Amino acid sequence: MGRTCSRKDSVTTSDYPDRVVRQPAAPLTGQTSLDDLGTPLSGVTFVVVDLETTGTSASRSRITEIGAVRVRGGRIVDEYTTLVDPGVLIPANITLLTGITQSMVATAPPIGKVLPDLLGFLTADPGSVLVAHNAPFDIGFLKAACEREGLEWPEPPVVDTLRLARALLPVPQVRNHRLGTLAAFFGTSVTPDHRALEDARATVEVLNGLIARLAPMGITGLEELRAVTRPATRAQRARRHLADGLPESPGVYVFTDARGQSLYVGKSKNLRRRVASYFTAAESRRRIREMAGLVHAVTPIVCTTELEASVRELRIIAERKPPFNRRSRNPENARWVRLTTEAYPRLSVVRAVRDEAPHIGPYGSARDADAAKEALLHALPLRQCTHTFAPPERVVARCVLAQLGRCGAPCDGTEPLDAYTVHAEAARTAMTTDPSVVVDALTDSIRALAAQLRYEEAASLRDRLVAFLRGARRAQRLRALSVVPHLVASRPGKTGWETIVVRHGRLAAGAVLTPGTEPTAFLNSLTATAERVPAGIGPVPNATAEEGELILDWLTTPGTRLVEIEGEWTCPLRSAEAHTRMTHWAHGRDPAQ
Numbered sequence: 001m002g003r004t005c006s007r008k009d010s011v012t013t014s015d016y017p018d019r020v021v022r023q024p025a026a027p028l029t030g031q032t033s034l035d036d037l038g039t040p041l042s043g044v045t046f047v048v049v050d051l052e053t054t055g056t057s058a059s060r061s062r063i064t065e066i067g068a069v070r071v072r073g074g075r076i077v078d079e080y081t082t083l084v085d086p087g088v089l090i091p092a093n094i095t096l097l098t099g100i101t102q103s104m105v106a107t108a109p110p111i112g113k114v115l116p117d118l119l120g121f122l123t124a125d126p127g128s129v130l131v132a133h134n135a136p137f138d139i140g141f142l143k144a145a146c147e148r149e150g151l152e153w154p155e156p157p158v159v160d161t162l163r164l165a166r167a168l169l170p171v172p173q174v175r176n177h178r179l180g181t182l183a184a185f186f187g188t189s190v191t192p193d194h195r196a197l198e199d200a201r202a203t204v205e206v207l208n209g210l211i212a213r214l215a216p217m218g219i220t221g222l223e224e225l226r227a228v229t230r231p232a233t234r235a236q237r238a239r240r241h242l243a244d245g246l247p248e249s250p251g252v253y254v255f256t257d258a259r260g261q262s263l264y265v266g267k268s269k270n271l272r273r274r275v276a277s278y279f280t281a282a283e284s285r286r287r288i289r290e291m292a293g294l295v296h297a298v299t300p301i302v303c304t305t306e307l308e309a310s311v312r313e314l315r316i317i318a319e320r321k322p323p324f325n326r327r328s329r330n331p332e333n334a335r336w337v338r339l340t341t342e343a344y345p346r347l348s349v350v351r352a353v354r355d356e357a358p359h360i361g362p363y364g365s366a367r368d369a370d371a372a373k374e375a376l377l378h379a380l381p382l383r384q385c386t387h388t389f390a391p392p393e394r395v396v397a398r399c400v401l402a403q404l405g406r407c408g409a410p411c412d413g414t415e416p417l418d419a420y421t422v423h424a425e426a427a428r429t430a431m432t433t434d435p436s437v438v439v440d441a442l443t444d445s446i447r448a449l450a451a452q453l454r455y456e457e458a459a460s461l462r463d464r465l466v467a468f469l470r471g472a473r474r475a476q477r478l479r480a481l482s483v484v485p486h487l488v489a490s491r492p493g494k495t496g497w498e499t500i501v502v503r504h505g506r507l508a509a510g511a512v513l514t515p516g517t518e519p520t521a522f523l524n525s526l527t528a529t530a531e532r533v534p535a536g537i538g539p540v541p542n543a544t545a546e547e548g549e550l551i552l553d554w555l556t557t558p559g560t561r562l563v564e565i566e567g568e569w570t571c572p573l574r575s576a577e578a579h580t581r582m583t584h585w586a587h588g589r590d591p592a593q
Contacts, residue, residue, distance in 0.1 A: 039221050039222040039223060040220060040221060040222075041211060041220060041221065041222060041225060042073055044072075044127070044129055044222050045070060045071070045072050045125040045127065045128045045129065046070070046071040046072070046128070046129050046130075046131045046159070046204075046207065047068055047069070047070050047071075047121065047122050047128050047129070047130055047131065047156075048068065048069045048070075048071060048131040048132065048200045048201075048203045048204050048207065049066070049067070049068045049122075049130060049131070049132050049138055049142075049200060050066075050067045050068075050132065050133070050138065050196045050197070050199040050200040050203060051063050051065065051066055051067075051137075051138050051141055051142075051196060052064045052065035052094075052098050052100060052194065052195065052196050053086075053094075053141060054086050054088060054089075054090050054091060054094055055091065055094070056137075058137075058140040058141045058143070058144040059144060061086075061141075062084075062086035062087060062088055062111070063084050063086060063111055063141055063145060064083065064084055064086050064090060064094075064098070064100050064105055065081070065082070065083050065084060065098070065100060065195065065196040066080070066081065066082055066084060066114065066118055066196055067079075067080070067081045067195070067196030067197030067198070067199065067200040067201075068080040068081070068118065068121055068122070068200060069197075069200045069201055069203075069204050070121070070124075070125070070128075071131075071204050071207075072125075074208050074211075076201070076204060078121075079197065080117070080118065080121045081196060081197040082108065082109065082114055082117075083100070083104060083105050083108035084105065084108055084109065084110070084111050084114050085105045085106070085107075085108045085109065085110045085111075086105060086111075087110060087111075089102065090102055090105070097194050098194045098195065099193075099194070099195065100195075111145050111148075111149065112149050115145060115146060115149055115151055116151070118142075119146075119151065119154060122154060122156060123154050123156070127157075128156055129156060129157045129158070129159055129222065130156045130157070130158050130159070131158075131159045131160075131161060131203065131207055132158075132160065132161070132203070133160070133161045133162050133179045133182075133199075133203050133206070134160065134162045135158050135159070135160035135161075135162070135163075136160070139158065157222070157226065158226075159207070159225060159226055161179075161182075161203055161206050161207050161210060162177055163228075164207075164210045164225075164228060165177045165182055165206070165210060167228050168210055168213050168214070168228070169182075169185070169213075179192045179199060179202060179203065179206065180192050182206045182209075183202045183205070183206060185209075186205060186206055186208075186209035188202050188205035188206065188209075189205065190202045190205065211225070214228065219280050221273070224277060224280055227277075227283075233289060233292070233293065235292060235293030236278070236279045236280070236283065236289065236292045236293070237279065239279050239292060239295055240276065240279040240280070242275065242279070242295065242297070242298050243272050243273075243275040243276035243279070243298075245272075246271045246272040246275055246298070246300050247271055247272065247300060247302055248270050248271065248272050248273065249270070249271060249302045249303075250267075250268065250269050250270070250271075250302075250303050250304075250305065250306050250308075250309045251267070251268065251271050251300055251301050251302040251303045251309050251312075252265065252266070252267050252300075252301040252303065252309055252312045252313050252316060253265070253266055253267075253268065253271055253274065253275050253298055253299065253300050253301070254298065254299040254301070254316065254320075254322075255278075255291065255295045255297075255298055255322075255324075256295070256296060256297050256298070256299065257294050257295065257296050258296040260297075262316075262320040262322040263291050263294060263295060263322055263323065263324050264288070264291055264322050264324040264325055265313055265316050265317050265320065265322050265325055266313065267306075267309040267310055267312070267313040268309070269306060271300045271302070275298055275300075278292055278295075279292060287324055288324065290324075291324040303510075304498075304510055304511055304512050305493065305498045305500070305510050305512065307498070307500060307507070307510060307550060307551070307554050308500075308507070308510045310550050311507045311547050311550060311551075313328075314328050314544060314546050314547050314550070315547070317329055318330075318331050318544065328544075328546060331362075331544040331545070331546065332351070332352075333351065334351070334361065334362030334363060334364065334545065335349050335350070335351060335361060335362060335363045335364075335365070335366055335368070335369035336349070336350050336351070336352070336353055336359045336360065336361035336362055336363070336369070336471075336475075337349055337359065337360045337361055337363075337369050337372050337373050337376070337431075337471060338350045338353075338357050338358070338359050339357055339358040339359075339424070339427055339428055339431060340357060341355065341357050343417060344383055344417070344420050344424075345382070345424040345427070346382055346383045346384065346385070347373045347376055347377065347382060347384075347427070349366060349369045349370060349373060353537060353538030353539065353540070353541075354537065354538075355537060356537060356538075358427070358428050358431040358432050359431070359475055359538060359539065360372060360431050360468070360471035360472045360474070360475045361471045361474065361475055361545075362471075362474070362475075362540075362545050363467070363471055368467050368470075368471075369467075369471070371463055371464045371467035371468070372464070372467040372468040372470075372471045372472075374464050375438055375442060375461075375464035375465050375467065375468035376427055376430065376431075376438060376468060378438075378441060378442060378445070378461070378464065379430070379437055379438040379440075379441035379442060380423050380426055380427050380430075380437065380438075380441075381423055382423055382424070382427060383420075430472070431472055431475070432475075432476065432479075432572075433476075433572040433574065433575060434572060434574040434575065435468070435469060435472050435575075435576050435579065436574065438465070438468055439465065439469070439579060439582070442461050442462075442464065442465040443465070445458075445461055446458045446461050446462055446465075449461065465582065466582065469576050469579050469582055472575075472576035473575070473576035473577055473579075473580070474539075474545065474549075475539045476539075476571055476572070476575045476576055476577065477548075477549075477552055477571065477577065478505060478539035478540050478545060478548045478549070478552075479538075479539040480569060480570060480571045481502070481505045481548060481551065481552060481569065482504055482505035482536070482538070482539055482540060482541055482542070482548070483504070483535075483567065483568075484502070484503075484504070484505075484565065484566065484567050484568070484569050485503060485504060485535070485566045485567050486501070486502075486503055486527075486564065486565065486566040486567075487501070487502045487503070487562070487564065487565045487566075487569065488500070488501050488502075488523065488526075488527065488562075488563040488564040488565070489502070489554075489555055489560055489561065489562050489563060490513065490560070490561050490563050491554075491557060491559050491560040491561065492559060493512060495512055495514060496512045496513050496514040496515060496517075497512065497513040498510070498512055499511055499512065499513055499522075499523075499526060499563070500551075500554070501526060501527055501530040502551055502555075503530065503531070503532075503533035503542075504533045504534070504535055504536060504541060504542050505539075505540060505541065505542055505543050505547075505548045505551070506531070506533045506542040506543040506547070507543070507547065507551055508530040508531040508532075508533055509526055509527070509529060509530035509531065511526050523563065523564075527564075
């Protein structure tokens with residue numbers, strides 16, 4: 001059998017705006033911010049796929065038949081099916097199960113000729129979603145075939161009807177979740193018979209039945225459908241009305257309990273849809289499901305841009321420390337590596353930047369800060385003792401590290417201060433402008449250790465180098481922005497030109513220049529009402545590092561235009577930014593990822 005196809009105004013960043021609080025009405029009976037949940041299922045194109053194979057191993061077995069059905073709005077609009085010559089013998093038990101014999105596939109095309117047509121069918125409609133029953137099985141075979149044929153797998157979004165059925169139809173509502181059992185449960189017009197096209201058609205009807213069961217739970221979007229792992233709890237369903245009337249705008253939402261205490265803070269491009277998702281089966285996080293049962297009200301804070309929403313979220317979380325937020329609650333606990341300002345400078349790990357001494361970081365843990373410090377000490381003979389310098393005889397008597405031979409620095413005071421200053425200046429340069437001395441020293445040592453097959457020691461040095469470079473890069477980028485007194489930038493958005501004012505590394509104002517607005521008057525109003533931000537000390541004198549990095553990411557997005565600037569916004573040519581690829585080395589991924 002061959003292939004057959006059938007065509008059937010300005011805004012400031014005050015953290016205390018006017019609030020609209022949604023309180024519960026009469027009691028009902030019965031990622032981390034995630035991406036917004038809002039692609040309507042009625043507008044999604046599903047491509048339901050089923051395969052027959054010579055066995056269960058994607059690496060050793062081969063495909064014998066492919067069936068695919070394109071579905072839109074619950075209706076079949078196109079089909080694709082073909083037998084495939086597997087190039088190997090079909091086991092007798094597989095022939096008994098599927099009815100596909102060796103003679104049936106003898107004249108069928110090989111997988112190399114079939115795959116391009118199938119991939120074209122899968123990707124004919126942009127944004128198509130692949131559906132399969134036990135999707136990892138079918139996708140595993142298709143990916144393995146693509147790899148063998150040198151073709152790129154398109155990585156479409158995937159919906160697994162087996163996973164959905166397990167979430168929505170627990171045993172004993174159905175005795176198991178096999179395709180035949182589900183087809184009988186939903187009364188499909190097609191009975192699955194282990195032939196690819198018939199099984200794909202049956203899967204279409206099972207998918208429609210499962211989606212119909214999701215609608216009463218409030219799940220009407222693709223992202224919600226893909227997130228379903230188990231039904232919403234009764235407490236979640238009882239609070240679904242809290243999303244009613246919320247604006248479909250970007251902003252921040254604050255869940256509060258009956259006493260008005262903040263439970264959780266998040267942000268979204270669409271407040272109503274995001275808040276509603278917490279009270280459906282799409283919310284699978286155990287802690288957040290627990291939180292949903294405690295929610296008494298939700299406070300929406302509408303923002304003009306997504307950047308403003310992201311910054312407000314960080315500030316409110318840091319201020320209120322809501323118990324169900326895991327990240328960004330304690331920016332004050334960050335660590336920095338500091339080069340002291342003593343006569344014989346040394347490195348120390350501190351919790352705050354209080355002077356203009358060189359700092360790198362911030363680091364989320366003391367372990368990472370210590371690793372960066374060790375990287376510098378590996379490259380440069382800086383002293384490690386903590387006492388204040390005294391006459392040489394007293395220093396030697398008190399320096400335990402020197403006595404143990406663990407410190408190569410001139411701690412005995414015999415080396416002239418000028419000579420030690422060379423090491424200190426090299427550390428200052430590595431931390432603030434050019435890290436080459438550290439990079440060269442550690443990479444040389446890593447190569448030497450690897451050549452001696454001492455891989456664990458080499459990996460330890462690699463991790464220290466990565467920690468140092470990440471902290472240096474972070475501090476240098478933030479420092480470059482924090483010294484700029486005033487910066488205005490703009491980039492095109494959905495409703496106009498999104499425009500922000502940044503002062504000393506802090507978001508001071510944001511608004512959207514809509515068509516028809518006079519640009520000069522708009523700009524004058526925006527800058528006049530923007531927050532006044534004083535100069536400060538260190539890389540982040542007026543904001544958290546996370547806020548500074550959000551702003552930097554926004555400013556460096558292609559299409560962003562610089563409108564006004566006072567001072568200079570520059571980074572050293574040979575800064576840690578030049579070694580970005582190394583910061584991803586330990587994790588085996590490209591910087592673009």
